[in-house]
Every structure is written in C-alpha cells, then in structure tokens.
Amino acid sequence: MTLLPLTLTLPLAPLLITIIATLLLYPITLALYRLYFHPLAKFPGPKLAAVTDWYEFYFDVVKRGQFMWEIGRMHDLYGPIVRINPEELHINDPEYYEKLYSGKRDKYARWVDLGATPGASFSTVGHEHHRLRRGALNAFFSKRAVVALEPVIQGKVGRLLGRFGGVMGTGEVVRVDAAFTALTMDVISQYSFARDDDYLSEPDFKLQWKETLIGAFEGGALLRQFPWMLRVMNLFPDAWVAWMNPSMKLMLDWKAGVRARVKPILDGTEKEEEGKGHRSIFHELRDCNLPREEKTVGRLCDEGQILTGAGTETTATTLTQITFFLLEDRGILEKLRSELRTVMPTKDSEISVTRLEQLPYLSAVISEGLRISIGVTARLPRIATDEILKYKEWVIPFRTPVSESGYFILMNETIFPEPSKFRPERWLKDSKYNRSLEKYLVNFGKGTRQCVGMNLAYAELYLTIARVFRKYELELFETTIEDIEMAHDFFAPVPRLDSKGVRIRVVGEVKEQYGWLL
Incomplete structure (x- = not known):
C-alpha cells in the first residue's frame, strides 16, 4: 500500500526536472539572444534595458512616470541614438524628427495599448487603415470647418467669462486649471456630439473630470506593459470591475457617457431637442462612406473617448501655463494687452480667430505657451513600412520601432536658450512673428499622424487668452512654479502629485485706457 504513491511519483521526477530547467534556461537564453544576436544588439544603451522590459516598467510604473528622464540620461551617456528596451530605439535629434514621422509609418502595436481604445484612429496600427479612419475626421477639423464652428467656441468662452464675473471681487479662489479643462471639454463635446454636460456650470468646474484624465494617462503605462489586463477586465461587467478597483469607476463612467451619446446618433434615436444646430462629428461619421464595419458602436465609442480625452487636457494645460506666466510677469501681460487693444478697443469687443492670428505678440505668447507646456510628453514610436531608415552612420533594421520625444526638442537649449523660461520674444524678429522656429514646435506631431485637432486647439487658445485677459x-493665489512644472510623464505632463493646482482670484475688470485712442 505504501509503495503505490512512490511508484506513481517516480515518473514525474524527470518531467519536473525538465520544467524547472526550462524555466531557468529560457530567460538566460532570451537575455543572451537580446544582448548578442538580436538585430538591435549593436546599438548603444544600458544592457539591462536591452535584456528586459522590467527596466522601463520600474521607471514608468513603480517610479510613476520617470522613464523619460531616464531616456535623457541614456542619451547623455550613449549619444543621440540608444536602445531603450529590447525592441525599440530612441533618437534625440531635432533635425531628424520630421524624417522619422513623415512617410508611411505604422504605429507600434504594443504602444497603442495604453489608450485602451483599440477602435480609435489613435490606436490604429497600420498606415493605410489609419488613413481610412483619419480621412473621415479630417474635414471636420479643417481650418475652414473650425472657422465655421467658431460661434461654439465663442459661446463657451463667454460662459467662462460669466463664471469669472460671478466671483469677481469676492475673494473666491478658482482652480483655473479645472476651469480651462471644463471649457475644452464642453467645446469638444459640443463638436463631437452636438451637446455637452455643461462642466462650465459646475461649482468646481467638474474637477473630478480633470482627475479622471490624469488617472487614465497614468494607467496607460501599466496597460502598455500588460496589455492583457484590458482583455481580462472586458470579461467582467463594468459594475464588477468598479467594485474590484474603485479607481476605475470614473473611467467606466466616462466610457458609459460616451456610449450614451454615440449610440443614439448611430441609431437615429436622439431626443428631438438634441442634435440641433451644427452637425456633429458623429453625425458625419454615421453618414459618411466608411465601410460598415467602421461604424460599429464599439469602434465609434473608442473614437469618442480619444476625442474627448485628447481634445481636453493638452489645450487646457497650455491655457493654464500661459495664464500662470502672464500673471507672474506683468510686463509680458501689459505688452499683450497693449496689442489686444488695437483690435479690441473695449474689453467686450467682438473678435475673430482670423483677426487674432494676425497679432504678432499674441502669436508669440501662444507659441511659447505651447512650447513650455509640452503637450504630449510621451515618445511616439513609429515603424517605417516602405523604407529602411538610416540615422547618421546607423542603419536601422527594417520594421524596428523608433521614437523621438517632443520634450527633448521643445526643451533643447541650442534651439531655445534658457528653455525653462517663458520668453515670447524668442518668437519675434523685427517686431514680426518669426516662423523659422515653428519646425521645432512639435506639440502636434508631424506627418500623416499629426494631431487632427490642431486647428481647434489654436482657435481655443487664441480666443480664450485674448478675451480673458482683455476683460x-x-x-x-498660493501658486508657484512647482504647481505647473512637470514632475511626471503620464503621456501628458503632470506636476507634483500633491499640488493643489493653479489657483487664482478675479480681482476686477481691466481698466480702459482711453488716452491711446487720442
């Protein structure tokens, strides 16, 4: 009786030894391959980064958005091209940026997992597939379309001015970063769905929405490392996921809110009072000639999530940073106001984006605000599909993910001396706006994957800055440079996590200076 179990277990010993040996040998073999035989083995960089993705995980997830600075350290040690993980190269060269992001470029499949929106144009890997999806959006975000929809932006900016007027002289403290996020959210929602949730009327400007975005951006780093997490979560009802992970509730509410807007548009079941006025992006997508499989509720909900997320935080951050620096340096503010008075004689003068774009100093303030706020801090890997890329003496293996980071260009000391300082004058030459630096203003990317919302963002920036600071x-209020200075790369720049945000008081209205008219 006692011999039977022993007899049964003896054949298992060789199998167990084989399993243990395999588990030990596999990572060793993989490490040796990546170090000495991988197509990227010849490229410089830390050996540990070449061996394992856990190197990036440590800086991005454990240390919460610090990998970008580690990449900068790599470049300091190894030069302008480095291997930053087992599969990817990173280049730090402003003159190569346009080459890398122009032409037929696929996205890196692993990288787009961070969006958790596989059906969105942003997450589309293939160049041709992206071109199909992007083509359906381009017309709506063209310069002409944004000009036609300018009354929507004007109306929202007017609502913001009304909120500021309501607290003027009261001493009430306003989270202006939340206010600008509410503004941009209401604008993109109106553009996208022909209605919004009126965050501009919320007492705290729906601060929770801003916090949701930051949480989503940080969570993207984890999804990039473990893309299977999203598939696992999708197996469970949303209510279960929210119960297991309360921090996911805001994300799931956002997803459900987008679905609640998209589905009635696609089904044609909108309420009678909805969808009036202008045709929204999703009305256009519903009626355009995209293939039927591109018009499913799931895919278009993914598109809606990206549009509302990307169309909110980056522009709001730029508005916030410009506001901080204008209030920090009254000399810059007075120069701006002096110029604004030439086209806005009174603090309530009507003005158009087209007219504002002709003002050199305002344009310089906008460009400097974009530069110093960075926009998208994350590197954006691309895969060339129609050529073998070469960088200096390096021949890059075909279909290798290669990236650059806009941060290193926008903060380049050679191109932008004293890059941490807000200096609109760097964009001026002989009192005229100097466009020669615009090739380095890479906030919106380059090439066919350039941000689709660029024209909308510029319209929001010009109208908001002009109307707020003219009036x-x-x-x-108790705000320092640390409240805007980037401390974390969560795809978008995030200041220290204990910051209370950029806070202001509305002191009064701008005093008119009639003397200049005489």
Whole structure:
C-alpha cells in the first residue's frame, strides 16, 4: 500500500526536472539572444534595458512616470541614438524628427495599448487603415470647418467669462486649471456630439473630470506593459470591475457617457431637442462612406473617448501655463494687452480667430505657451513600412520601432536658450512673428499622424487668452512654479502629485485706457 504513491511519483521526477530547467534556461537564453544576436544588439544603451522590459516598467510604473528622464540620461551617456528596451530605439535629434514621422509609418502595436481604445484612429496600427479612419475626421477639423464652428467656441468662452464675473471681487479662489479643462471639454463635446454636460456650470468646474484624465494617462503605462489586463477586465461587467478597483469607476463612467451619446446618433434615436444646430462629428461619421464595419458602436465609442480625452487636457494645460506666466510677469501681460487693444478697443469687443492670428505678440505668447507646456510628453514610436531608415552612420533594421520625444526638442537649449523660461520674444524678429522656429514646435506631431485637432486647439487658445485677459484682472493665489512644472510623464505632463493646482482670484475688470485712442 505504501509503495503505490512512490511508484506513481517516480515518473514525474524527470518531467519536473525538465520544467524547472526550462524555466531557468529560457530567460538566460532570451537575455543572451537580446544582448548578442538580436538585430538591435549593436546599438548603444544600458544592457539591462536591452535584456528586459522590467527596466522601463520600474521607471514608468513603480517610479510613476520617470522613464523619460531616464531616456535623457541614456542619451547623455550613449549619444543621440540608444536602445531603450529590447525592441525599440530612441533618437534625440531635432533635425531628424520630421524624417522619422513623415512617410508611411505604422504605429507600434504594443504602444497603442495604453489608450485602451483599440477602435480609435489613435490606436490604429497600420498606415493605410489609419488613413481610412483619419480621412473621415479630417474635414471636420479643417481650418475652414473650425472657422465655421467658431460661434461654439465663442459661446463657451463667454460662459467662462460669466463664471469669472460671478466671483469677481469676492475673494473666491478658482482652480483655473479645472476651469480651462471644463471649457475644452464642453467645446469638444459640443463638436463631437452636438451637446455637452455643461462642466462650465459646475461649482468646481467638474474637477473630478480633470482627475479622471490624469488617472487614465497614468494607467496607460501599466496597460502598455500588460496589455492583457484590458482583455481580462472586458470579461467582467463594468459594475464588477468598479467594485474590484474603485479607481476605475470614473473611467467606466466616462466610457458609459460616451456610449450614451454615440449610440443614439448611430441609431437615429436622439431626443428631438438634441442634435440641433451644427452637425456633429458623429453625425458625419454615421453618414459618411466608411465601410460598415467602421461604424460599429464599439469602434465609434473608442473614437469618442480619444476625442474627448485628447481634445481636453493638452489645450487646457497650455491655457493654464500661459495664464500662470502672464500673471507672474506683468510686463509680458501689459505688452499683450497693449496689442489686444488695437483690435479690441473695449474689453467686450467682438473678435475673430482670423483677426487674432494676425497679432504678432499674441502669436508669440501662444507659441511659447505651447512650447513650455509640452503637450504630449510621451515618445511616439513609429515603424517605417516602405523604407529602411538610416540615422547618421546607423542603419536601422527594417520594421524596428523608433521614437523621438517632443520634450527633448521643445526643451533643447541650442534651439531655445534658457528653455525653462517663458520668453515670447524668442518668437519675434523685427517686431514680426518669426516662423523659422515653428519646425521645432512639435506639440502636434508631424506627418500623416499629426494631431487632427490642431486647428481647434489654436482657435481655443487664441480666443480664450485674448478675451480673458482683455476683460479681467486676475491674480495668482498660493501658486508657484512647482504647481505647473512637470514632475511626471503620464503621456501628458503632470506636476507634483500633491499640488493643489493653479489657483487664482478675479480681482476686477481691466481698466480702459482711453488716452491711446487720442
């Protein structure tokens, strides 16, 4: 009786030894391959980064958005091209940026997992597939379309001015970063769905939405490392996921809110009062000639999530940073106001984006605000599909993911001396706007994957800065440079996590200076 179990277990010993040996040998073999036989083995970089993705995981997830600075350290040690993980190269060269992001480029499949929206144009890997999806959006975000929809932006900016007027002189403190996020969210929602949730009317400007976005951006780093997590979560009802992970509730509510707007448009079941006025993006997508499989609720909900997310935070961050620096340096603010008075004689003068774009100093302020706010901090890997890329003496193996980071260009000391300082004058030459630096203003990317919302963002920036600072006197409240200075790369720049945001008081209205008219 006692011999039977022993007899049964003896054949298992060789199998167990084989399994243990395999588990030990596999990572060793993989490490040796990646170090000495992988197509990228000849490229410089830390050996540990070449061996394992856990190197990136440590800096991006454990240390919460610090990998970008580690990449910068790699370049300091190894030069302008480095291997930053087992599969990817990173280049730090402003002159190569346009070459890398122009032409037929696929996205890196692993990288787009961070969006958790596989059906969105942003997450589309293939160049041709992206071209199909992007083509359906281009017309709506063209310069002409944005000009036609300018009344929507004007109306939302007017609502923001009304909120500021309501607290003027009261001493009430306003989270201006949340206010600008509410503004851009209401604008993109109106553009996308022909209705919005009126975050501009919320007492705290729906601060929760801003916090949701930051949480989503940080969560993207984890999904990029473990893309299977999203597939696992999708196996469970949303209510279960929210119960297991309360921090996911806001994300799931956002997803459900987009679906609640997209589905009635696709089904034609909108309420009678909805969908009036202008035709929204999703009305256009519903009626365009995209193939039927491109018009499913799931795919278009993914598109809606990206549009509302990307169309909110980056522009709001730029508005926030410009506001901080204008209030920090009254000399810059007075120069701006002096110029604004030439086209806005009174603080309530009507003005158009087209007219504002002709103002050199305002344009310089906008460009400097874009530069110093960075926009998208994350590197954006691309895979060349129609050529073998070469960088200096390096021949890059075909279909290798290669990236650059806009941060290193926008903060390049050679191109932008004293890059951490807000200096609109760097964009001026002989009192005229100097376009020679615009090739390095890479906030919106380059090439066919350039941000589709660029024209909309510029319209929001010009109208908001001009109308707010022509009308109101603001002052900072217990806010320092640390409240806007980037401390974390969560795809978008995020300041120190204990920051209370950029806070202001509305002191009064701008005093008219009639003397200049005489």
